[in-house]
Amino acid sequence: MRGGANVPADFKTVNEYVFQWLTEAKMNYTVKDFGFVFDKYIQQ
Secondary structure (H helix, E strand, O other), rough: OOOOOOHHHHHHHHHHHHHHHHHHHHHOOOOOOOHHHHHHHHHH
């Protein structure tokens, strides 16, 4: 552990990084169009 570390600043930095990562992951993996599901249902 570092001596005299600025814990609040470190926590803020980590928190901002994690929030950005989660936001990008949600945008990449959230399905916006479910048309393929309906097409599959109609074809059967």
